[in-house]
Amino acid sequence: MIPMMAKSMGEEVMKLSEEISNHDGNFVIDASNWFQNLVEDVITRAIFGSFYEEGRPILKLQAQQVAHATEAYHKSFIPGYRFLPTKKNRISRRLNKEIRKSLLNLIGRRRRTMTNSSSPAVCGELPNDLLEIMIKAVDESAANSNHLLAITENDIVEECKTIFFAGKHTTSNLLTWTVVLLAMHPRWQDDVREEVLRVCESRDSPTKDDLAKLKTLGMILNEALRLYPPAVAIIRRAKVNVRLGGLHIPQGTELLIPILAVHHDPTLWSSDAREFNPSRFGGGVAQAAKHPMAFMPFGLGARRCIGQNLAVLQAKLAMAMILRRFSFELAPDYKHAPSVLMLLHPQHGAPIVVRNL
Numbered sequence: 001m002i003p004m005m006a007k008s009m010g011e012e013v014m015k016l017s018e019e020i021s022n023h024d025g026n027f028v029i030d031a032s033n034w035f036q037n038l039v040e041d042v043i044t045r046a047i048f049g050s051f052y053e054e055g056r057p058i059l060k061l062q063a064q065q066v067a068h069a070t071e072a073y074h075k076s077f078i079p080g081y082r083f084l085p086t087k088k089n090r091i092s093r094r095l096n097k098e099i100r101k102s103l104l105n106l107i108g109r110r111r112r113t114m115t116n117s118s119s120p121a122v123c124g125e126l127p128n129d130l131l132e133i134m135i136k137a138v139d140e141s142a143a144n145s146n147h148l149l150a151i152t153e154n155d156i157v158e159e160c161k162t163i164f165f166a167g168k169h170t171t172s173n174l175l176t177w178t179v180v181l182l183a184m185h186p187r188w189q190d191d192v193r194e195e196v197l198r199v200c201e202s203r204d205s206p207t208k209d210d211l212a213k214l215k216t217l218g219m220i221l222n223e224a225l226r227l228y229p230p231a232v233a234i235i236r237r238a239k240v241n242v243r244l245g246g247l248h249i250p251q252g253t254e255l256l257i258p259i260l261a262v263h264h265d266p267t268l269w270s271s272d273a274r275e276f277n278p279s280r281f282g283g284g285v286a287q288a289a290k291h292p293m294a295f296m297p298f299g300l301g302a303r304r305c306i307g308q309n310l311a312v313l314q315a316k317l318a319m320a321m322i323l324r325r326f327s328f329e330l331a332p333d334y335k336h337a338p339s340v341l342m343l344l345h346p347q348h349g350a351p352i353v354v355r356n357l
């Protein structure tokens, strides 16, 4: 996974470097858009592997559908509105049909290649990508006599869409806020660059061992996730009547766990809760706050994020590659306005001046 990610990111980093050179070494990017593009490529490769070229346009269609949904999220909620035949709803339904059909076709083609090929994955070694893992799960579940446990091709379609959505916007959000924070705090930017250069030496892309040694970078990513958690809240429903603190919660009650508020609570994080201070993670996540579970950007318990390790790996790799090549600062027109639009994002974008080092 790391070589695939490094290759994909390396190409984007080189393109940006050339662009900067063409602009006298000084170029403004919207970090939010730039990272979305970067992350989209990696997540598409993780899902489709060698079928990347065929999967890419399908996920592009989904990105369009998400853009529609995000726009609708801006407006007031009217129950049942999404079923009306408005122009936008018709486009969204058409996109949905097209995505489903294309994914089912792709699954069919992929299945045929798996049956015919003598690729290592088919010979029982580790699969190359998520699509292959899911196709195998469908086949295994078909062999199981309990049809209630059966996984279908429709499930694969939904999983591809979920993973693409859940993986793209969250990780690109984390990277955007990290770059914004490092642009605001140049001393931390210098310190973490020094760490990357020391650990990775002359290697353009870090190895797995290098990534494990990037402690300051890990602390900075955690602090970015604390201050600007991409998912601001999670919801749980009580399965049974339960007492929580002094409260009686009846069965079926929905509870909203406000991650953003918990991450900014001074009783948990001390009086500097609103400040950027990565050192608080110096002793590990469990020691960073007064309660060991106060840090929950990926949720908690059995339903916590399945993509946590991939997201952190990807964020570390991207930041290490960027830090060794570029320096950055906020563009004069940057306006700090974190805003919740499904996820916590910069309302006016994140214009950043990037320079080649």
Ligand code: HEM
Pocket: 162, 163, 164, 166, 167, 168, 170, 171, 174, 229, 230, 231, 234, 235, 297, 298, 299, 300, 301, 302, 303, 304, 305, 306, 307, 308, 310, 311
């Ligand atoms: C910085 C990046 C990410 C953040 C902050 C994040 C955050 C979250 C949160 C808060 C949840 C809800 C957990 C809960 O209810 O306890 C979640 C669930 C989920 N995430 Fe992520 N996520 C990230 C990256 C990813 C990636 C890269 C993927 C896929 C490759 C992914 C796939 C999912 C899925 C499928 C679920 C639903 C899990 C379930 O319901 O069992 N996420 N994520």
